Amino acid sequence: MRLHYLSYQRLPTSRAHGYQIAKMCTAFAQAGAEVTLVHPRYHEIPDGPPEALGQFYGVPAGTFAQHPVPSFASRWRLSHASTPVFWATVLSTGRQHNRYLSAHAREGDIVFTRDFRNLRKLARLRDQLGFRLVVELHNLPQRGAAARAAELAAADLTVPISAALKAAWVAQGMPAERALVEHDAFDTAEFAAAPTRAEARRELGLPQEQFIIGFLGTFSFVAGDKGTGALIDAFARLKDLPTASLHLVGSRDPAQEAAPLQERAAALGIPAERLGIHGRVDRAGVIRWLAAFDVCANALPDTAHSRRASPLKVFEYMAAERPIVVTNLDGTAEVLTDEQNALLVPPGDITALAGALRRLHDDPELARRLATQARQDVEQYTWDQRVARILARVAEL
Secondary structure: OEEEEOOOOOOOOHHHHHHHHOOOOOOOOHHOOEEEEEEEEEOOOOOOOOOOHHHHHHHHHHHHHOEEEEEHHHHHHHOOOOOOHHHHHHOOOOOOOHHHHHHHOOOEEEEEOOOOOOOHHHHHHHHHHHOEEEEEOOOOOOOOHHHHHHHHHHOEEEOOOOOOHHHHHHHHOOHHHHHOOOOOOEEEHHHHHHOOOHHHHHOOOOOOOOEEEEEEEOOOOOEEEHHHHHHHHHHHHOOOOOEEEEEEEEEEHHHHHHHHHHHHHOOOOHHHHHEEEEEOOOHHHHHHHHHHOEEEOOOOOOOOOHHHHOOOOHHHHHHOOEEEEOOOOOOOOOOEEEEEOOOHHHHHHHHHHHHHHHHHHOOOHHHHHHHHHHHHHHHHEEHHHHHHHHHHHHHHH
């Protein structure tokens, strides 16, 4: 079985989508597929040995093949951050994908992508070459959703990452019968090697006696803040807890993002030493920070994107066996249940968010119960199981 994973993403990247792509390619390979990851080359990332991307994501060398293709940005050595350059690069990457498939894909292969911008051409190539087309869905575009849904009808299988996202696409006209909902997942091997809380805190230089509330992930996305401001607002209501501290980990640009958050905290009377703002960390750092936390929090706002999302961090919070406080959004609530494996609070409700955090501080038994149940429940969300279910469905096509 051969699988061609078509990516438009700049790789490697510290953003979650790059990690998700690497883990999916790894799981497909471990399931017996001969996997080739086809992705654009960017001149800002010098070409290195084939194992460089694998090293970045902790993937053993030789697990899957890579086929970097030229892009508009790399050809003319332009910054991909420019909007016109970005879209020109998307178009040129789509053309390179098509050329790659014309040369390498054959009947019975699987073509897998998490991008729906080139579906018409991919469908025509599928009809010519006989491969099976699988499209993973992570969002619903704000404009042109109905047209995209009509194009998705040509896919052999779609994989929306939440039932809420599937429902939104189906409402736009996507066929429901060829859609398989699969949430994101976690890596069992990474968490099997996790340090203890005491070890993690020694390595990070954190006080053992603190009650640490933690957030891990990028601080913002196109739609705005990912809830770090709300966490600071809620933490301000816990100032009477002398050992409590808040650590926000994963800023893409600490020099730019830290200042407004620190100013917000200072205006609320939060002592500077009780708020930590940290930059990006590697995978070992992710596991270490999660192990150091007493509570994992995610205060996503109520946006159309967040409502349908299946945040990767939720599964890692669960795997870390830490009590979780999150906002009650449709996609998240498909995985987490209030009072059973997490505490869910209304989005934007700072009083409820602060109250949930205080409960976990005051009630260690509740915290242990929620954390234990979350760790048990996350066992169904491994990358290997996710891929096995997708391949089983493809085999039925």
